[in-house]
Amino acid sequence: MGAHTKDTSDATFEADVLKSDKPVLVDFWAPWCGPCKMIAPIIDEIAEANADKLTVVKLNTDDNPATSAKYGITGIPTLNVYQNGEVVKSIVGVMPKPKLVKELEPFIG
Template identity: 65%
Template sequence: MSTEVTDATFEETVLKSDKPVLVDFWAPWCGPCRMVSPIVDQIAEENTEKLNVVKVNTDENLETASKYGITSIPALYVFKDGEVAKTIIGARPKPALEDELSDFI
């Protein structure tokens, strides 16, 4: 299961993680975000040993969304060693997402 992360917890949870972290930037009003959310949850459950998965509500965490230039959602960012290692913009079916994340899962 993925964890909600806020501006206050982003650095500790994501940037200081000892394994890669998939961050799902989303908002409640975003239809494609709601479509991709269960897929992200499945990937989280199937890859708990290799990848942490968190969600950031861009409406409630403007500082983090702004820092990473989030202008289109859903935006999936993989952070590794505190840096953005992969960016996936827009909803995708599960096989496509798994293919995009193959370096991390």
Template identity: 70%
Template sequence: MGAIKDTTDATFEADVLQNDKPVLVDFWAPWCGPCRAVAPVLEELAVAHADKIDIVKLNTDENVQVSSRYGITGIPTLNVYVNGEVVKTLVGAMPKPKLVRELADYLG
């Protein structure tokens, strides 16, 4: 298993909302091409910045409660949570340099 763990409707609160570190949640689905394209980049970031941020994936097809609670209509959507609050939302796949720039405040 890689550095990214899966979260679900049942574990979201403990994995994300109660986490002491910032958490990036990748809202994705297996059929989504752009989601698959961004996955290796997120894995790299999860390994390189494990001390600063946790990265988790939430399958929107299997976890509709959390997806609807946060109004996820397009994927991939990346939400950054700090102290249980969404502080940044990125929608769509993007190249690694742009993603790193967008997340610089949380990657330390």
């Protein structure tokens, strides 16, 4: 986990994500997932560069099956952006940083 991301869980998801006053990027991942490890440093860089506009949290799908099931997470990494408690963007799989930044532009400007 990077310095600019924090872990969330089934227990804290509502407070960390759904009740946030700014957009939240949730990285659904698992320790055994190779692509998740590949994208982690990119997510941390985006979190650092946009800390004032975007909250970034990570959810371990193995440890938090309820939230993963609720949002229909079947493939990881999945990056969901939540705004006002709703999923407003879903990105599945690994992509290069420039493409990911472009995908997130509506939230980070």
